[in-house]
Amino acid sequence: MPTPFLHRRALLAVTATLCLPSTVLAAGDPGAWPNTKPITWIVGFAPGGTLDVLTRIAARKLGEKTGQPVVVENRPGASGVIALQTAAKAAPDGYTLISVPGPVLYATQPPEVGKELVAIATLAQGPMVLVSGVPNPPAQVYDLIQAMKKSPAAWSYASSGSGTSQHLAGELFNVSAATAMTHVPYKGGGQAVADVVGAQIPLGMLGVTPVLQHIKSGKLKAYAVTTSYRIESLPDVPTMKEAGLKNYDAAQWYVVAAPKGTPTAQIQQLNTWVNEITSSAELKSALVASGSVAGKGSATDTQQFIESDTRKWRDLAKSLKLDLN
Numbered sequence: 001m002p003t004p005f006l007h008r009r010a011l012l013a014v015t016a017t018l019c020l021p022s023t024v025l026a027a028g029d030p031g032a033w034p035n036t037k038p039i040t041w042i043v044g045f046a047p048g049g050t051l052d053v054l055t056r057i058a059a060r061k062l063g064e065k066t067g068q069p070v071v072v073e074n075r076p077g078a079s080g081v082i083a084l085q086t087a088a089k090a091a092p093d094g095y096t097l098i099s100v101p102g103p104v105l106y107a108t109q110p111p112e113v114g115k116e117l118v119a120i121a122t123l124a125q126g127p128m129v130l131v132s133g134v135p136n137p138p139a140q141v142y143d144l145i146q147a148m149k150k151s152p153a154a155w156s157y158a159s160s161g162s163g164t165s166q167h168l169a170g171e172l173f174n175v176s177a178a179t180a181m182t183h184v185p186y187k188g189g190g191q192a193v194a195d196v197v198g199a200q201i202p203l204g205m206l207g208v209t210p211v212l213q214h215i216k217s218g219k220l221k222a223y224a225v226t227t228s229y230r231i232e233s234l235p236d237v238p239t240m241k242e243a244g245l246k247n248y249d250a251a252q253w254y255v256v257a258a259p260k261g262t263p264t265a266q267i268q269q270l271n272t273w274v275n276e277i278t279s280s281a282e283l284k285s286a287l288v289a290s291g292s293v294a295g296k297g298s299a300t301d302t303q304q305f306i307e308s309d310t311r312k313w314r315d316l317a318k319s320l321k322l323d324l325n
Helices: 004-018 050-066 078-089 141-150 165-177 189-197 208-217 264-278 281-290 299-320
Strands: 039-043 070-074 096-102 117-126 128-132 156-159 182-185 203-207 221-225 252-259
Touching: 039 050, 039 078, 050 070, 050 096, 050 117, 050 189, 050 208, 050 252, 050 264, 050 281, 078 096, 078 117, 078 252, 096 117, 096 299, 117 264, 117 281, 117 299, 128 165, 128 208, 141 221, 156 165, 156 189, 165 182, 165 203, 165 252, 165 299, 189 203, 189 208, 203 208, 208 221, 208 281, 252 264, 252 299, 264 281, 264 299
Parallel strands: 039 070, 039 096, 156 182, 156 203
Antiparallel strands: 096 252, 117 252, 128 203, 128 221
């Protein structure tokens, strides 16, 4: 029979346990996520591009919401394939996220959202802009098109990679304008911008964020934005439609995803947090600079959007027999 002393010790132990902080009690409970380690947020392109800029702001805001550090990890290469493979192999525990840009097409399909990865939310969608850093560039889109037709071998354009939205937007320009500018893929927007500013490449079809300061300083000439609407940060730059390409409309988008198998409750919570972040003042200022519109909606909405938009660009690539390698 237990002694009164042992009864007292047992009672004290139970009382102490009940008074422990909830984080300690829940340390082994998946419902306590995220409370054990930093969250890794992967970006498949070099630092400096629109996707990288938006992700870093969102990661900082997510860290404030979770109380855990959120580390942005750049894994450039193969138009984002290396990053997709890395994320797909990660543990589905809510501690790995990846920013997926689109539309992006591949010769050999890597891990994709809806299969090896699961959609969380849309960060943003918005335009690209056609720019040039050559001395004395053609004055307007019409003049540029005439120069391209006169000397087609002299004109090429930089993008952040083969099969990316920027590559596809450039090929849509070729179709719409009956031109043949050559595509020059890079591993990310940062180096592409540097080479266009330095006139090593005559044109760039690039995200707005990394080229905005160069446009405003006069180092780059902006010809047109790719969406059907003008943007606040470049109010005097026409749309492709206004410049004479009547059927032209292209946007790039950025979604957040996680490894397949990540618990549904965590996906839903991350969706709520990302939607709150996209409406924050800090991210909103970056969205205005890039001409982007904040994402919204559920994880299911994001998945459906990815599928419909990608299908449209796959049809274009197939009709043009684009080289996606």
